[in-house]
Amino acid sequence: MSIAIAANAVQQFWRRAVQTARLAIGVPDYDTYVLHLRRNHPERVIPSYEEFFRQRQDARYKNGGTRGCC
Template structure:
């Protein structure tokens, strides 16, 4: 490559016509979107989000100790499927 053209790996170049700062913002937005999509998909199929629960407990209930990961999942499964009984009949 000539000296006047930046190399494709040049971080100042960015992505396409985006400057490097815009590229970083686009990557950040994509990462946020991915995390939100993953959380939504987990909730849709019934997998509870333990990290979100711990964060909530620390922010809203600092005086209470959060459940352990195993206790949390056990409690969520009991809440979802009941205590040995069927919800439909």
């Protein structure tokens, strides 16, 4: 196996590991979101990572982070 192929495999593994960790704690993947916007909504402005993160946090905790009943 060449060094370039091994490096690419490690890089892909790392990306997947980071993506999995982010999804496990409830943080969507920014790169996947950008790809989705470019493919399906080319007219939309792509937010910066900071804007994206803030939007996701607002959506997740829109009720102040409290549960409605418990």
